[in-house]
Amino acid sequence: MGHFNVFPVLKFDASVKPKPLPYRRRDFYKVMLVWGDIDVYYADKVIPIKRPSLVFSNPQIPYKCERLENTEGGSYCIFNQTFFEGFGNLTQYSVFKPGENHVFELDEKQFEFVKTIYARMHEEIASEYVHKFDALRNLVFELLHVAMKMQPVDQYDRHPMNASQRISGMFLELLERQFPIDENFPKIQLKTPSEFATQLNVHVNHLNRSLKEATFKTTSQIIAERILQEAKVMIKQSKISIADISFALGFLEVTHFNNFFKKHLGISPLKFRNM
Numbered sequence: 001m002g003h004f005n006v007f008p009v010l011k012f013d014a015s016v017k018p019k020p021l022p023y024r025r026r027d028f029y030k031v032m033l034v035w036g037d038i039d040v041y042y043a044d045k046v047i048p049i050k051r052p053s054l055v056f057s058n059p060q061i062p063y064k065c066e067r068l069e070n071t072e073g074g075s076y077c078i079f080n081q082t083f084f085e086g087f088g089n090l091t092q093y094s095v096f097k098p099g100e101n102h103v104f105e106l107d108e109k110q111f112e113f114v115k116t117i118y119a120r121m122h123e124e125i126a127s128e129y130v131h132k133f134d135a136l137r138n139l140v141f142e143l144l145h146v147a148m149k150m151q152p153v154d155q156y157d158r159h160p161m162n163a164s165q166r167i168s169g170m171f172l173e174l175l176e177r178q179f180p181i182d183e184n185f186p187k188i189q190l191k192t193p194s195e196f197a198t199q200l201n202v203h204v205n206h207l208n209r210s211l212k213e214a215t216f217k218t219t220s221q222i223i224a225e226r227i228l229q230e231a232k233v234m235i236k237q238s239k240i241s242i243a244d245i246s247f248a249l250g251f252l253e254v255t256h257f258n259n260f261f262k263k264h265l266g267i268s269p270l271k272f273r274n275m
Contacts, residue, residue: 002083004136006121009034009074028078029090030057031143032065033114036072040065040103047103052111054104054147056095060180061102061233075118077140087137095147098176098229104147117142167207168214170200175223179230181248191227191250193219228264231257235273242269 009032035052041064049055057063084090094100106114121139124132174196178188190196196219197204204219211219227249234245246257261269 002080002085003028004077004079004083004125004133006075006077006118006125006136008122009076027059028080029059029096030076030078031055031140032057032074032076033118034074034076035111036074038065049103049105052106052114054106054114054143056102056104056147058090058096060098075122077118077121077136079140083133084137084140088141093144093148095144098179104150110146110150114143114146117146164210164213167200167202167210171196171207171211171219172222174199175226179226181230181234187248188227188250191223193223196223224260224264228261231261231269232272235269242273245269 032055033052034049034055038049040047040049040055055065081090090096095102095104117139121136124135124139129135174190178190181188190199193207194204197207200207202210208219211217211222215222217225231245231249234240234248235242240248242257243254246254249257251257251260258268261267261272265272267275
């Protein structure tokens with residue numbers, strides 16, 4: 001039936017030195033309510049949290065959290081995809097998608113509402129109710145929808161999907177399937193616009209026009225941005241050699257990867273790792 005659990009976020013205690021959590025991918029999803037100071041570290045940015053917030057993380061995105069002196073407390077639940085098997089695909093929700101917003105500040109009313117959801121989670125997990133895990137799934141969905149309703153209205157496309165949007169969606173899904181790079185997907189298979197066009201059974205010029213119309217970016221630009229994103233993740237969260245990362249991301253020579261990385265970030269992969 002999968003795994004689910006819920007825990008409290010303890011108030012910062014200066015007398016206890018917390019064991020630092022590693023910066024890496026986890027094999028579970030996590031939804032955390034926290035109030036007080038906390039820093040969330042991603043590969044290319046740090047998000048300081050000062051107000052009550054909901055924070056979403058998933059197995060594709062490596063991160064770590066650091067509690068600060070003003071951390072007051074909170075709660076978090078963890079679960080895996082198997083727990084929701086037959087109830088929905090978690091990767092379809094924007095709060096778990098790479099490149100989307102994963103941190104949501106709450107106003108006073110939202111904060112009180114979310115606190116009651118976690119209180120119910122703690123109550124359900126401790127109960128003997130035979131269907132308590134069904135109830136817990138529903139509570140997780142409540143958290144997802146609380147956050148997604150906070151997205152700006154203009155992020156939702158209320159117009160019928162045209163051909164360009166459809167092709168763009170298929171392309172982005174195909175691109176995203178190649179990540180994260182791990183033992184199951186050791187090397188990306190599609191890297192050039194022509195390779196994606198062949199897979200989608202469209203002419204490369206048609207793919208380029210569709211993406212330009214739907215995203216205002218070129219096919220090559222989107223591919224490069226996603227490869228760069230994965231490169232930063234692999235460099236920061238693993239001890240894999242730069243040469244092996246280069247190979248995994250489809251570069252024939254490590255010098256080509258170094259030039260690509262330096263072109264976009266202005267520093268070499270090795271310097272980025274040591275920052």
